[in-house]
Amino acid sequence: MASPVARPPRPRGFWQRLDQAARDLAPSALTVLLVLATGIPLGLPAQNGLMPVPAIAAVYFWTLYRPGLMPPLSVFGVGVLTDLLTAAPLGINPLLLLLLHAAVLTQRRVLARQSFLLVWTVFALLAAATLGLGWLLRIALAVRLLPAEPALYELALTVALYPAFSWLFVRIERSLAAAG
Amino acid sequence: MIRLSVPLRQTIARLVLPVLIAASFGLMLLGKADTVLAERARAALADLLVPLYGAAAQPVGTLREAVAEIQRLIHLRSENARLREENARLRRWRDVALALEAENLALREVLHAPAAPTPEFTTARVVADLGGAYARSALLAVGPQHQVRKGQVALDGAGLVGRISEVGSRSARLLLVTDINSRIPVQVERTRVRAILAGTNGPRPRLQHWTGGDQPAPGERIVTASEGGAFPAGLPVGIVREAKGGTLEVELFADLDRLEFVRLHEFGLNGILPPEQVTRPARPRGRTGG
Numbered sequence: 001m002a003s004p005v006a007r008p009p010r011p012r013g014f015w016q017r018l019d020q021a022a023r024d025l026a027p028s029a030l031t032v033l034l035v036l037a038t039g040i041p042l043g044l045p046a047q048n049g050l051m052p053v054p055a056i057a058a059v060y061f062w063t064l065y066r067p068g069l070m071p072p073l074s075v076f077g078v079g080v081l082t083d084l085l086t087a088a089p090l091g092i093n094p095l096l097l098l099l100l101h102a103a104v105l106t107q108r109r110v111l112a113r114q115s116f117l118l119v120w121t122v123f124a125l126l127a128a129a130t131l132g133l134g135w136l137l138r139i140a141l142a143v144r145l146l147p148a149e150p151a152l153y154e155l156a157l158t159v160a161l162y163p164a165f166s167w168l169f170v171r172i173e174r175s176l177a178a179a180g
Numbered sequence: 181m182i183r184l185s186v187p188l189r190q191t192i193a194r195l196v197l198p199v200l201i202a203a204s205f206g207l208m209l210l211g212k213a214d215t216v217l218a219e220r221a222r223a224a225l226a227d228l229l230v231p232l233y234g235a236a237a238q239p240v241g242t243l244r245e246a247v248a249e250i251q252r253l254i255h256l257r258s259e260n261a262r263l264r265e266e267n268a269r270l271r272r273w274r275d276v277a278l279a280l281e282a283e284n285l286a287l288r289e290v291l292h293a294p295a296a297p298t299p300e301f302t303t304a305r306v307v308a309d310l311g312g313a314y315a316r317s318a319l320l321a322v323g324p325q326h327q328v329r330k331g332q333v334a335l336d337g338a339g340l341v342g343r344i345s346e347v348g349s350r351s352a353r354l355l356l357v358t359d360i361n362s363r364i365p366v367q368v369e370r371t372r373v374r375a376i377l378a379g380t381n382g383p384r385p386r387l388q389h390w391t392g393g394d395q396p397a398p399g400e401r402i403v404t405a406s407e408g409g410a411f412p413a414g415l416p417v418g419i420v421r422e423a424k425g426g427t428l429e430v431e432l433f434a435d436l437d438r439l440e441f442v443r444l445h446e447f448g449l450n451g452i453l454p455p456e457q458v459t460r461p462a463r464p465r466g467r468t469g470g
Contacts, residue, residue, distance in 0.1 A: 036229065036232070036233075039233065039308035039309060039310050039319070040233065040236055040237075040240055040308065040309075041237075041240070041306060041307070041308060041309045041318075041439065041440075042240065042244070051312065053312070071196070072196045072197045072200050073196065073200065075200075076200045076203065076204070079204070080207070081225075083207075084218075084221055084222045084225045085225065085229075085310055086310050086311055086312045086314075086315060087222060087310070087311070087315055087317060087346075087353065088312070088314065088315070089208065089211055089212070090207045090208060090210060090211025090218045090221075091204045091205065091206070091207030091208030091209075091210070091211055092204075092208065094200070094203070094204040094207065095201065095204035095205065095208070098197065098200055098201050098204060099201070101197070102197055102201075105197075138314060141208070141212065146314065146360065146381075147360075147380065147381055147382070150313035150314065150381055151313045151314075153313070154312065154313040
């Protein structure tokens with residue numbers, strides 16, 4: 001990770017500034033696209049309800065390695081978008097994603113230097129905590145017991161697909177670092 | 181950009197996260213207090229996204245078709261044998277149906293019974309499967325001059341799929357019968373025993389609250405009931421199956437995993453949602469419902 005000191009000074013011209021803005025927004029835009037892509041009907045058996053949660057993987061990865069590119073405001077925006085898209089109770093996804101963001105921020109100095117396997121394990125634990133808390137919040141908001149199986153499938157899929165998401169994010173992170 | 185002193189900027193940066201977490205709680209309260217607002221926001225977002233999803237549907241559709249074509253080629257022989265057998269069976273049923281139709285017409289003639297009105301319908305394209313782990317819904321693309329209303333019933337080629345829960349200017353949200361919030365009045369086709377079809381978020385909704393002592397038997401056909409004048413009666417729903425714990429479930433005729441187009445029935449009755457939940461004022465239109 002490049003430390004802030006090693007970064008070149010911020011470009012001044014209009015085009016350079018536009019370029020910089022586009023690069024700063026790339027992680028958030030990619031997260032929004034991934035969230036939207038989970039809605040595309042692929043015609044797979046039992047797709048409905050069996051989708052990973054890319055927002056959790058994206059917030060975890062970018063907060064861990066480039067917190068400057070995933071500011072709290074982006075996390076909040078992605079959460080509100082998810083709420084509106086899936087007709088979830090308003091406010092539930094922004095809260096969960098911001099808590100995840102905050103949790104990763106406290107540990108990132110230690111965690112960012114660890115091996116992929118450990119980072120993945122911590123992701124599994126944090127995703128379980130996030131989705132578990134989401135399940136409890138929904139029960140509290142709906143005032144009735146909700147089945148836990150779909151949430152467990154969602155967790156399993158999200159954790160299983162984390163290496164794929166991570167591979168994609170690493171590519172983008174490298175190209176951003178090379179260009180910036 | 182406004183120049184701020186470094187300590188002030190750091191303080192602001194440190195405050196953003198707690199403020200946004202508080203805002204999330206605020207949104208939660210707001211969503212609970214004002215359901216209409218959340219619904220409007222959802223409909224506005226859906227209107228924005230429908231063209232995007234529509235554009236993505238083209239390449240995805242080609243891919244889906246290619247996969248389906250390969251599957252069809254693999255199962256060509258067995259499929260052919262199955263269809264031939266089914267064709268023979270259907271031909272016998274057709275004779276029975278024609279005889280019954282003639283008899284029905286003759287009986288109607290004798291009784292002067294009014295014929296059931298033929299339902300009108302519009303067709304809409306399913307552009308997105310939404311919902312995640314806690315809901316079952318789909319996004320429909322409808323034309324800008326559409327007549328789609330909240331509470332309308334949707335069917336695919338084989339049977340009941342769900343009902344419209346939100347309507348925007350270019351989009352509509354379809355709540356599937358498998359959603360945990362879905363409750364639909366149904367009846368057993370043969371015995372006319374009424375029941376409620378309740379979604380569980382699983383693939384098979386459950387049968388609840390049947391009238392009288394007769395429990396619907398596994399294997400019987402379920403159709404919609406016009407309970408409370410809310411639904412057109414007699415639309416095919418599914419077959420009763422017994423689940424492990426002895427609860428009765430319905431195996432749906434509709435293929436909810438591969439929805440592409442749905443038929444939205446216009447049946448001239450006021451929707452099934454209570455009036456205070458209907459947010460959009462009725463548009464000026466040629467005829468009035470019910």
